[in-house]
Amino acid sequence: MPESLIVEEITKVFPRTKCPALDKVSISLGDGEIMALVGESGSGKTTLLRIIAGLEQPDSGKVTIGGEIVFGSESKTVLPEERNIGFVFQDYALFPHLNVKKNILYGLHKITRKAERQERAVYIISLAGLEGLEKRFPHELSGGQQQRVALARALAPKPNFILLDEPFSNLDPVRKETLRDELRTIVKESGISALI
Numbered sequence: 001m002p003e004s005l006i007v008e009e010i011t012k013v014f015p016r017t018k019c020p021a022l023d024k025v026s027i028s029l030g031d032g033e034i035m036a037l038v039g040e041s042g043s044g045k046t047t048l049l050r051i052i053a054g055l056e057q058p059d060s061g062k063v064t065i066g067g068e069i070v071f072g073s074e075s076k077t078v079l080p081e082e083r084n085i086g087f088v089f090q091d092y093a094l095f096p097h098l099n100v101k102k103n104i105l106y107g108l109h110k111i112t113r114k115a116e117r118q119e120r121a122v123y124i125i126s127l128a129g130l131e132g133l134e135k136r137f138p139h140e141l142s143g144g145q146q147q148r149v150a151l152a153r154a155l156a157p158k159p160n161f162i163l164l165d166e167p168f169s170n171l172d173p174v175r176k177e178t179l180r181d182e183l184r185t186i187v188k189e190s191g192i193s194a195l196i
Helices: 045-053 100-106 114-127 143-155 173-190
Strands: 003-012 022-030 060-065 068-071 085-088 161-164 193-195
Touching: 003 045, 003 193, 022 045, 022 193, 045 060, 045 085, 045 161, 085 143, 100 114, 100 143, 114 143, 114 173, 143 161, 143 173
Parallel strands: 085 161, 161 193
Antiparallel strands: 003 022, 003 060, 060 068
């Protein structure tokens, strides 16, 4: 199976710390797969996601996305915006002044044809189960609905894969289980890999 993501021996030590945040971590994520990183608070999960996204630089190792080396000692580092990945942050990072549809359209800014952008937005809104909520603003949505908007925005530009940083931490226990199943369905139906 082709690999969406290969992380090889990534090491990261933050200044003024004795222990590395990451010590020779290696993982691979195949096309269409969903993988979860599990560990206690402070174990480096978010740091690894930020390194894969290009928001943090590792001290050593190699990151390959869709067959292209995006970080490595013998190659030029690829900028975050050029890595073709989606990132759903723990706090969802929705734009409070944009409604649901405009938040999703924001992820499609590279598509120049307006009709194509609108068509993709309609498809993603349907995939994420957000029909009827297009004109609502983030403060008018439940936590689960906000999470689906953030996921929809991340999926909209057809990334190689998506990174989700503790996507269920802001939800009540009852809603977590339902939303986890919904998330799995949305990601599987999109055909995109996910690292949670």
